[in-house]
Amino acid sequence: MLKPQENERITRVGPGTPMGELQRRYWIPAALSSELPERDGEPLRVRLLGEDLIAFRDSEGKIGLVDAFCPHRRAPMFFARNEECGLRCVYHGWKFDRAGNCVDMPSEPPESLFKSKVNITAYPTWEGGGFVWTYMGPPGTMPPPPDYELVRAPETHRYVSKTYEECNWLQALEGGLDTSHSSFAHNLDIQDKTFLRSRDTAPRLEVERTAYGYTYAGIRTLGEEQYVRAYHYVMPAQQMRGRVSGRKGGMEQVPTINGHIWVPIDDTTTWVYNWMYSYTPDIPITHDYAVEFETKYGRGPDDLIPGTFQLKRNRRNDYLIDRAVQRTLTFTGIEGINTQDMALQEGMGPIVDRSREHLGTSDRAIIVMRQLLMEAMHAVENGEAPRATDPSTYSTIRAVDLTIPRLAEWREALKDELVAKF
Numbered sequence: 001m002l003k004p005q006e007n008e009r010i011t012r013v014g015p016g017t018p019m020g021e022l023q024r025r026y027w028i029p030a031a032l033s034s035e036l037p038e039r040d041g042e043p044l045r046v047r048l049l050g051e052d053l054i055a056f057r058d059s060e061g062k063i064g065l066v067d068a069f070c071p072h073r074r075a076p077m078f079f080a081r082n083e084e085c086g087l088r089c090v091y092h093g094w095k096f097d098r099a100g101n102c103v104d105m106p107s108e109p110p111e112s113l114f115k116s117k118v119n120i121t122a123y124p125t126w127e128g129g130g131f132v133w134t135y136m137g138p139p140g141t142m143p144p145p146p147d148y149e150l151v152r153a154p155e156t157h158r159y160v161s162k163t164y165e166e167c168n169w170l171q172a173l174e175g176g177l178d179t180s181h182s183s184f185a186h187n188l189d190i191q192d193k194t195f196l197r198s199r200d201t202a203p204r205l206e207v208e209r210t211a212y213g214y215t216y217a218g219i220r221t222l223g224e225e226q227y228v229r230a231y232h233y234v235m236p237a238q239q240m241r242g243r244v245s246g247r248k249g250g251m252e253q254v255p256t257i258n259g260h261i262w263v264p265i266d267d268t269t270t271w272v273y274n275w276m277y278s279y280t281p282d283i284p285i286t287h288d289y290a291v292e293f294e295t296k297y298g299r300g301p302d303d304l305i306p307g308t309f310q311l312k313r314n315r316r317n318d319y320l321i322d323r324a325v326q327r328t329l330t331f332t333g334i335e336g337i338n339t340q341d342m343a344l345q346e347g348m349g350p351i352v353d354r355s356r357e358h359l360g361t362s363d364r365a366i367i368v369m370r371q372l373l374m375e376a377m378h379a380v381e382n383g384e385a386p387r388a389t390d391p392s393t394y395s396t397i398r399a400v401d402l403t404i405p406r407l408a409e410w411r412e413a414l415k416d417e418l419v420a421k422f
């Protein structure tokens with residue numbers, strides 16, 4: 001439970017808010033690289049942390065990310081021409097390069113120095129892992145670019161996508177970090193009446209704070225074995241999970257590391273960036289595999305409203321819940337694992353009222369995450385660097401999802417599996 005003031009503090013992300021300032025200390029995804037496919041191509045609208053921006057790939061192939069409105073008379077830069085290493089406003093022709101410098105001002109006399117005094121707000125960008133990342137904080141505290149194993153993995157071995165979510169980023173992140181809901185919300189076989197009682201639905205939980213956030217392990221004893229799922233929470237809003245090969249959810253799985261990064265569009269909408277990479281050098285991620293996988297999660301190409309990253313099953317049609325299916329087949333009656341998540345997270349309202357919740361022992365991951373975010377907001381307010389800004393704290397981590405003998409100590413038994421190889 002949080003006091004209403006604490007809930008405001010931890011959820012709002014606009015400029016000058018405590019959480020907004022914290023988020024601005026990290027590199028965060030601004031777009032998928034595939035959204036800006038070609039040099040001098042169409043500009044792209046980007047809304048991030050409550051700021052309206054325009055992204056463009058310039059003639060050198062580098063990405064500019066600038067204010068959505070021209071500093072002259074605030075015309076929309078979305079309609080600008082992307083030409084010769086800059087974006088030219090079509091109202092009076094002022095042109096800006098990716099660093100935000102005004103490089104041409106044809107509406108002023110040639111001898112005018114006004115050009116050198118005007119800039120458009122521009123944020124630095126960096127491309128890697130299929131993402132365009134940006135840093136929106138003070139220049140003096142800009143960390144080195146992100147160095148996850150994902151960004152080092154070969155392009156043939158990774159897949160990234162994004163989904164639009166209509167609620168505050170924090171409740172979406174909480175849904176990802178909360179492992180205990182998967183036995184319920186994502187149960188696909190309600191005929192198996194035993195699932196609520198005899199399965200080990202209450203795993204032993206370990207949360208270990210680290211320099212990047214925490215490692216969370218859920219350990220279930222299954223006969224002579226222990227099933228260990230250890231994921232990482234990487235601040236401010238990323239989860240990294242492991243996945244083993246084998247048949248799961250009706251498909252043959254490639255062993256991958258996968259996860260999500262939840263990026264606030266503003267206080268009440270969120271981009272969920274989904275990523276995965278195969279860590280087995282001779283098993284790439286094929287396009288067909290990625291489509292099958294994404295579809296199982298409810299976010300495949302046919303699940304999206306064409307031309308958008310919004311789900312066809314969404315809050316305006318109650319996610320096409322099928323009550324007959326709910327009575328006879330699945331727990332939720334909603335198709336697609338992430339669609340089930342969306343229904344629950346968006347259904348809480350734009351910003352969930354955390355003063356009215358009742359957290360139990362299974363909510364420890366969420367409690368520790370909130371503590372870490374609160375501490376990090378304080379750190380920024382005190383002029384200190386928050387956790388996970390130094391890439392060396394997270395660059396070698398990997399998550400696991402494996403079975404080990406019942407009496408083994410999981411960290412020791414899985415030591416090698418927990419280290420990045422790319």
Ligand code: FES
Binds near residue numbers: 070075091092093
């Ligand atoms: S408003 Fe953009 S050049 Fe005038």
Ligand SMILES: [Fe+2]
Binds near residue numbers: 176182186337
């Ligand atoms: Fe879920």
